[in-house]
Amino acid sequence: MAAELANERGDARQAAAVKAFEALGICTQLAESAAGLGWKEPSEIQTQAVPLVLKGQDVIGLAQTGSGKTGAFALPILQQLLDTPQPFFALVLSPTRELAIQISEQFEALGAGIGVRAAVLVGGIDMMAQAIALARRPHVVVGTPGRVVDHLTNTKGFSLRALKHLVLDEADRLLNMDFEQEIDTILKAIPRLFSATMTSKVAKLQRACLRNPVKVEVAAKNTTVATLRQEYMFVPAKYKDCYLVFLLTELAGASTIIFTRTCDTTRRIALMLRNLGFGGVPIHGQMSQPKRLAAMNKFKAGERSILVATDVASRGLDIPSVDFVLNYDVPVNGKDYVHRVGRTARAGRSGRAVTLVTQYDVELYQKIEALIDMKLEAYPAEQEAVLVLLERVSEAQRIATMQMKETDSRKRGRKSAVDDDERDAEGGARGGKSPPRKR
Known part of the structure; x- marks a missing residue:
């Protein structure tokens, strides 16, 4: 009886979700797909943007991270594709490979019931395989600007002349990453722009290619x-790794992303944690694309509870189960802080973020507080309790430094140092020592 009641309640919630999405002007099939992804109701950005895009208006959308921006442009594009099916109907540009792949997956999930085909054009993956995907004439193309321009230049039969929709996701970062020349090449043949974020640089694009947006x-x-609960720890720089390990032991079992500033720091931290027995994987720009995807998938699937990453993972990625974000390095750009901590507390869930602030980071930290207009709480930690871990952490640091030197000197054949680091980190996750316990 209880099971039947639960099923009835579930069916009622599903029906209510479908009805709410239909009210935006999309068909039942798409509304059912959205509800099937666990979307209980349209988010605020979806409620406002979807009807406007369906009317054919150019839209500039601004919303907090985790607010459903991808659905806000994917749903109306798919609806209009269903009304007038054609290949190369929409192009979505993304600043990172991982975000491009995620957007493509969401288009395919939402459009599964109507047979949508999507192709991903990003670096680090064989261009011939991507050219074959383009030859199948997909409805939606998602990619990074440089690789899209490569295919426009070199892949026979690939043209955007009939394109109906262009999306610039994370437009401010696309332009800050010096993609302006590539984007300009693409814009010359494309009339529409939906931008998930907006800066003064994007305003230039607005003047150039939007019609009454x-x-x-x-x-x-x-x-x-x-x-989102946001905290900081003021730590002596020489004991920074010790405080990191203390935090991880305090929050044992939590799904955690550790953000660092550089690829080398990411490598070192991942190896150090490996030597302490923590199950974690690194992701950074020097890793091969298959390695980056494998690390991300292991973290998403819960096979590894810790992801050590540069800002390549800070924008747009939707990993629903992230409990905790730890800023090992204070970001130089305050906006990157907002996007980093936005990896947790997504879609109404709770989350926690802690930033390690050394004596050299005070000015950057103050700029972040000014940007978000709030004072962060101090995370309580007694230095005496933290330094109990010092001996084990110092030994793990020493081994990690040695491992990095060894792998950097073993660049032979097709094997790279960063691939060796990934292998070592994985080995440690399976067979390393136990994480240190607090005493």
Whole structure:
């Protein structure tokens, strides 16, 4: 009886979700796909943007990270594709490979019931395989600007002349990453732009290619969500790794992303944690694309509870189960802080973020507080309790440094140092020592 009641309640919730998405102007099939992804109701950005895009308006959308921006442009594009099916209907540009792959997966999930085909064009993957995917004439192309331009130049039969929709996701970062020349090449043949974020640089694009755009803003710029608990730890620089390990032992079992500033720091931290027995994987720009995807998939699937990453993982990626974000390095750009901590507390969930602040980071930290207009709480930690771990952490640091030197000197054949680091980190996750316990 209880099971039947639970099923009835579940069916009622599903029906209510479908009805809410249909009210935006999309068909039942797409509404059912959205509900099937666990979307209980349209988010605020979806409620405002979807009807406007369906009317054919150019839209500039601004919303907090984790607010459903991808659905806000994917749903109306798929609806219009269903009304007038054609290949190369939409192009989505993304600043990172991982985000491009994720957007493609969401298009395919939402469009599964209507047979949508998507192709991903990103670096680090064989161009011939991507050319074959383009030859199948996909409805939606998602890619990074440089690789899209490569295919426009070199892949026979690939043209965007009939394109109906262009999306610039994370537009501010696309332009900050010096993709302006590539984007300009693409824009010359494309009339539409939906931008998930907006900066003064994007305003230049607005003047160049948008026709009477509607600005949809559902949150103040550079704000964080109310369900996110944000804290800091003021730590001596020489004991920074010790405080990191202390935090990880305090929050044992939590799904955690550790953000660092450089690839080398990511490598070193991943190896150090490996030597302490923590199950974690690194992801950074020097890793091969298959390795990056494998690390991300292991973290998403819960096979590894810790992801050590540069800002390549800070934007757009939707990993619902992240409990904790730890800023090992204070980001130089305050906006990157907002996007880093936005990896947790997504879609109404709660989350926690802690930033390690050394004596050299005070000015950067103060700029972040000014940007988000709030004072962070101090995370309580007694230095005496932290330094109990010093001996084990120092030994793990020493071994990690030695391992990095060894792998950097073993660059032979097709094997790279960063691949060796990935292998070592994986080996440690399976067979390393136990994580240190607090005493």
